[in-house]
Amino acid sequence: MSILLEMKNIHKVYPNGTAANRGVDLTVHEGEIHALVGENGAGKSTLMKILFGLEAPTSGTIEYKGQAISFDGPRDAIKQGMGMVHQHFMLAPSLTVSENIVLGDEPKKGMLSMFRDRAKEFQQVEHLIKTYGLKVNLQAKVETIPVGQKQRVEILKVLYRGAKLIILDEPTAVLTPQETDELFDSVKALVSQGHTIIFITHKLREVMEISNRITVLRAGKSIATLLTKDTNQEEISRLMVGRDVLFRVEKIPAEPKEVVLSVRNLSSLDDKGALALNGVSFDIRAGEVLGIAGVEGNGQTELVETLTGLRKASSGEARYQNKDLLSTSVAEIRRMKVGHVPEDRQTAGASLTSSIAENLILDYYRHPEFKIGPFLSKKKIKQFAKTMMEIFDVRAQNEEIMAGALSGGNLQKVVVARELSKNPKLLIASQPTRGVDIGAIEFIHREIIKRRDGGAAVMVVSAELSEVMALSDRIAVLYNGEIVALLDNTPDLTEQEIGYYMLGIKKQGQEAAQ
Structure with missing residues (x-):
């Protein structure tokens, strides 16, 4: 696979002295699902915010499709074909699913494009739903739909804007196991149609199931990049935490009383x-x-x-x-x-x-x-x-x-x-x-x-x-x-x-x- 994205020696130090990233390297290949893992506070979300133009790096370089890039904001990232689905959904609850998907980029018609083209809106969104199998009720208000469907709306939002590289930040944190399985089917369908996914998660079972390669961050630094097929949960957790982690709960038999x-x-x-x-x-x-x-x-x-x-x-x-x-x-x-x-x-x-x-x-x-x-x-x-x-x-x-x-x-x-x-x-x-x-x-x-x-x-x-x-x-x-x-x-x-x-x-x- 050809290299789609390279982030080299990324540092991010906030004005209060907090160092979120301390020399991170990340290489993502085109058409892969690349898992980004690490403990809370390891710097995963900050790194992705830098990539998406939400934060400016203190130092380091980013190359996308072989070209050096520097974004002033998310609009620049979106223009380059990137999309980010945040851990906490950014949806307008009182608007419909369709209105949320096109919000800020509604199709227009008429003289000087003064009027909203509802027919074109539904046509475009329904095409996305059919293409990627992300079934949602376009007429439903977001506040009335389950969490799993809200996740699909977020993904449809970035696809509507033409994203080819999609960042999913803790996408399964609020999903049921069934909704997680549905999300994985959707992610695999996206990759089969030419998209590239960066998948941020804590859940090592998911890492092993969904990813092609894994980059491990610890304390703001990149520790290793691994082929998923050549590693296991024990090795990944050891790299994440810096020690062996028990995957079972050790406990003595309960002695219930009153x-x-x-x-x-x-x-x-x-x-x-x-x-x-x-x-x-x-x-x-x-x-x-x-x-x-x-x-x-x-x-x-x-x-x-x-x-x-x-x-x-x-x-x-x-x-x-x-x-x-x-x-x-x-x-x-x-x-x-x-x-x-x-x-x-x-x-x-x-x-x-x-x-x-x-x-x-x-x-x-x-x-x-x-x-x-x-x-x-x-x-x-x-x-x-x-x-x-x-x-x-x-x-x-x-x-x-x-x-x-x-x-x-x-x-x-x-x-x-x-x-x-x-x-x-x-x-x-x-x-x-x-x-x-x-x-x-x-x-x-x-x-x-x-x-x-x-x-x-x-x-x-x-x-x-x-x-x-x-x-x-x-x-x-x-x-x-x-x-x-x-x-x-x-x-x-x-x-x-x-x-x-x-x-x-x-x-x-x-x-x-x-």
């Missing part, structure tokens, strides 16, 4: 008023992890929000340490030593316009350890934040950095650090390692098990079935808002068996539906 959370016949509605949770019952005991498995959209979000006070139940009961949880305010639930890692760290897990330190004490700044008399102690807060950042490996120059400036993985570490630092009696963790690198996943899993062994009751919700199985002592499977199976996580339990329940093919106590 019931901490008891849920009976719990039902709740979704945001549209439809029944999302239908008569759910289960117990979680001190010293055990109950995993919630299921394809996303089957009631997991509503279950977590109902138990944490963010959503009203329509019927049923939930008792925490024999106290009624459903009539308790969010603030009171937090004071009752209930930890909550929400699935969406940006909207429900953190204040993006507040500092790391402020986020780490967000809901218990009134605690005496942070005060001198009636006043907050900046010194104590600063020291606490420094300690948490060190323990949880939050990579930022200092604790005063705004949370919104952190990478997705580092922001997740801040949320997890805050929730686990309180040593909760009940921990409800939804997608606890979403968008987090392999080293941090290992650490977070270890910390969750440590809380279990310390006597906490833990509920883990994850779209990654492998994560549910690794952490859980028992597994409840949600399908269509109901618990269709409650299984002991024994060595003979397989992902395939759980998958039958997740897809509604089997229901506990019944034979396969077909």
